[in-house]
Amino acid sequence: MEMLDLISSVDLREFRGIKSLEKPLPLKRFTVLLGENACGKTSVLDALSLLPHPNAPTPKPLNVVKDCGHRAEVLKTIRGRFESLVYGYEGEAVVHASVGGREAVLEVSSKGFGRARGDGSRSLDVGEACTAFGLDVDDVVYLPSSGIFVRALEGGLYSQWPMVEKRGAHTAASEVFGDEVSEVVPRFNELFVRRVVGGISRYVRLRDVGALERTLLAVTWIEVLKPKVVLWDDVDAGLHQTAVKALAKWLSEGDFQVVASAHSPRTAELFKEAYAGDVQQLVLRKDLSDVVSFEQR
Numbered sequence: 001m002e003m004l005d006l007i008s009s010v011d012l013r014e015f016r017g018i019k020s021l022e023k024p025l026p027l028k029r030f031t032v033l034l035g036e037n038a039c040g041k042t043s044v045l046d047a048l049s050l051l052p053h054p055n056a057p058t059p060k061p062l063n064v065v066k067d068c069g070h071r072a073e074v075l076k077t078i079r080g081r082f083e084s085l086v087y088g089y090e091g092e093a094v095v096h097a098s099v100g101g102r103e104a105v106l107e108v109s110s111k112g113f114g115r116a117r118g119d120g121s122r123s124l125d126v127g128e129a130c131t132a133f134g135l136d137v138d139d140v141v142y143l144p145s146s147g148i149f150v151r152a153l154e155g156g157l158y159s160q161w162p163m164v165e166k167r168g169a170h171t172a173a174s175e176v177f178g179d180e181v182s183e184v185v186p187r188f189n190e191l192f193v194r195r196v197v198g199g200i201s202r203y204v205r206l207r208d209v210g211a212l213e214r215t216l217l218a219v220t221w222i223e224v225l226k227p228k229v230v231l232w233d234d235v236d237a238g239l240h241q242t243a244v245k246a247l248a249k250w251l252s253e254g255d256f257q258v259v260a261s262a263h264s265p266r267t268a269e270l271f272k273e274a275y276a277g278d279v280q281q282l283v284l285r286k287d288l289s290d291v292v293s294f295e296q297r
């Protein structure tokens with residue numbers, strides 16, 4: 001088993017918009033989820049984001065942000081209600097994942113109750129789930145497509161800035177978007193990017209940067225944590241293909257598994273080039289009973 005395909009499959013029952021999967025999704029070093037709107041891409045990523053335990057602390061420094069303390073809570077914060085995590089807003093959603101050859105079972109109820117089980121049926125607390133599935137709480141990073149989340153992540157990184165700087169993560173974004181950014185810097189209670197314009201440093205508020213904002217924060221965060229798994233919803237949202245290409249190259253050099261959703265098949269092609277072909281595309285399709293099947297490319 002290679003670290004780069006740590007999570008080798010996922011199966012869902014009654015999770016968000018997915019009643020069930022026709023068969024489990026196989027996951028590779030890099031998997032890009034494609035398919036029409038509402039086919040279930042975000043649902044799959046939301047489900048995986050609960051690993052290793054729905055109540056596990058969110059990766060630092062997001063864990064210090066109000067209403068983002070644990071994994072299920074982050075989903076509640078961005079989707080508005082716990083019930084949204086469960087198909088039909090009532091009952092229990094179940095996620096089965098194969099992690100490093102071990103079976104992880106996660107459950108969340110519409111009441112907000114979260115639980116993890118391993119091979120046996122006994123419930124595992126957060127520490128036991130981490131041990132059982134070989135995942136640390138900071139190993140699985142999720143980048144949902146949400147403005148609320150972007151603000152939370154900015155707040156978390158700002159409030160723990162020494163950690164970011166000590167790990168050299170403040171310059172990571174410049175490796176991806178060199179001409180646009182030389183580093184991320186904290187100023188006046190928020191984050192800015194420093195750009196060099198005509199030989200002079202210019203500081204631009206991160207929230208004035210535009211579509212690159214979420215990508216810059218994400219790259220910085222990933223560099224802080226060096227996680228084992230990166231889950232990235234709408235990875236190409238608002239990005240020009242030059243930016244997608246730069247991001248794909250940076251991700252492909254990282255030592256982590258990636259599951260990302262994209263809207264443009266062109267994005268999938270750019271990732272394929274960056275990963276020297278080592279990219280799996282799963283095109284999801286939802287039928288009239290909300291059962292999701294996939295075509296592997």
Ligand SMILES: Nc1ncnc2c1ncn2[C@@H]1O[C@H](COP(=O)(O)OP(=O)(O)OP(=O)(O)O)[C@@H](O)[C@H]1O
Nearest residue numbers: 016017037038039040041042043084086087088089
């Ligand atoms: N709790 C729920 N119960 C039933 N259906 C739901 C629930 N939450 C979302 N849905 C349905 O799931 C679909 C959205 O699924 P999802 O967000 O996973 O799709 P997606 O592939 O990410 O779509 P997009 O391309 O628009 O981002 C919508 O059809 C919505 O009606």
Ligand SMILES: [Mg+2]
Nearest residue numbers: 041042043233
């Ligand atoms: Mg989506």
